[in-house]
Amino acid sequence: MYGGILCYNTYMKKYSIGIDLGGTKILTALIDKNNGEVAGFVKKKTKKEKGPENIVRKMLDSITEVMAETGAGLSDISSIGIAAAGQIDRNNGVIIGAPNLECYDLNLRQIVQSEFDIPVFLGNDVEAAAIGEMKFGAAKGVKDFVCVFVGTGVGACIVKDGKVIRGATGTAGEIGHIIVDLNGRPCACGAHGCLEAYASRSAIEKRIEGALKKGRHSVILDYLTDGKSITSNMIRKSIEREDELVTHCVDEASAYLSGGLASIINFINPELIVLGGGLIEAVDYFYRKTIKNARLKSLPVPAVKIEFKKAALGDFSGVIGAAYLEEC
Numbered sequence: 591m592y593g594g595i596l597c598y599n600t601y602m603k604k605y606s607i608g609i610d611l612g613g614t615k616i617l618t619a620l621i622d623k624n625n626g627e628v629a630g631f632v633k634k635k636t637k638k639e640k641g642p643e644n645i646v647r648k649m650l651d652s653i654t655e656v657m658a659e660t661g662a663g664l665s666d667i668s669s670i671g672i673a674a675a676g677q678i679d680r681n682n683g684v685i686i687g688a689p690n691l692e693c694y695d696l697n698l699r700q701i702v703q704s705e706f707d708i709p710v711f712l713g714n715d716v717e718a719a720a721i722g723e724m725k726f727g728a729a730k731g732v733k734d735f736v737c738v739f740v741g742t743g744v745g746a747c748i749v750k751d752g753k754v755i756r757g758a759t760g761t762a763g764e765i766g767h768i769i770v771d772l773n774g775r776p777c778a779c780g781a782h783g784c785l786e787a788y789a790s791r792s793a794i795e796k797r798i799e800g801a802l803k804k805g806r807h808s809v810i811l812d813y814l815t816d817g818k819s820i821t822s823n824m825i826r827k828s829i830e831r832e833d834e835l836v837t838h839c840v841d842e843a844s845a846y847l848s849g850g851l852a853s854i855i856n857f858i859n860p861e862l863i864v865l866g867g868g869l870i871e872a873v874d875y876f877y878r879k880t881i882k883n884a885r886l887k888s889l890p891v892p893a894v895k896i897e898f899k900k901a902a903l904g905d906f907s908g909v910i911g912a913a914y915l916e917e918c
């Protein structure tokens with residue numbers, strides 16, 4: 591009898607809501623917990639300049655909208671998982687600091703839980719992506735791996751025995767802030783010479799923009815019309831056209847990133863490194879060069895077994911992973 595009720599409850603709550611709270615978009619999806627499939631989603635622009643209250647309101651509205659669109663009710667949903675880029679206090683469900691969202695000390699769990707009365711879990715964006723990749727993507731079936739995402743910064747998540755390693759204060763995985771040059775470039779964190787000041791997409795953009803301001807020529811100018819800013823696809827197209835400046839800046843970032851990956855390989859000895867983010871997805875040249883050099887720069891024994899894969903879930907990795915934050 592008890593087993594019957596348990597089965598009934600499990601059946602009733604077959605969904606979770608996963609939310610990817612990013613600097614440009616808020617993606618909210620209803621995820622089927624049995625197979626990780628996206629049953630429906632709502633996408634909204636973040637518009638962080640309008641303030642945290644506006645972001646929170648949009649997020650709450652998107653939860654209501656995705657439920658209305660899919661016909662799911664609160665009784666069908668076991669949890670709401672929220673992944674945000676930034677420092678998260680997972681135990682208390684608080685965003686400590688998310689510069690991309692301009693949100694600080696925001697008790698998101700309390701707000702969302704009081705509105706919907708469903709358990710709410712918070713995690714950071716790379717952590718959610720790693721969970722998604724472990725459940726249904728490039729790391730399916732792998733117990734020890736590291737996920738590295740290259741974007742505005744360089745973030746990582748370490749998974750050991752199928753569990754996310756969070757560290758004493760929940761900030762493990764900040765590979766972007768390992769120091770690669772003691773007197774190097776300033777980093778957004780306040781330190782100097784952090785890896786992400788050299789190897790992130792924004793570092794590449796800054797290098798290209800700096801050179802263009804000094805009068806260097808590049809075919810990337812053909813795409814930078816009407817005040818557009820540099821995108822990963824523009825970088826790919828410029829490399830395909832063998833542009834000297836863009837290729838040099840990408841090579842430089844790749845050299846630093848491969849050094850960072852070699853450090854991970856030597857330090858943690860994982861089976862697999864999953865690489866993701868817009869630049870990795872769009873610029874295969876960058877991905878290939880980085881993994882080749884990472885292997886060469888690693889110690890011989892850990893380098894033999896290490897495998898590299900591109901993240902497989904694309905734009906939905908964050909929402910899928912967020913839906914499983916309650917388990918990992």
Ligand SMILES: [Zn+2]
Nearest residue numbers: 767777779784
């Ligand atoms: Zn830093």
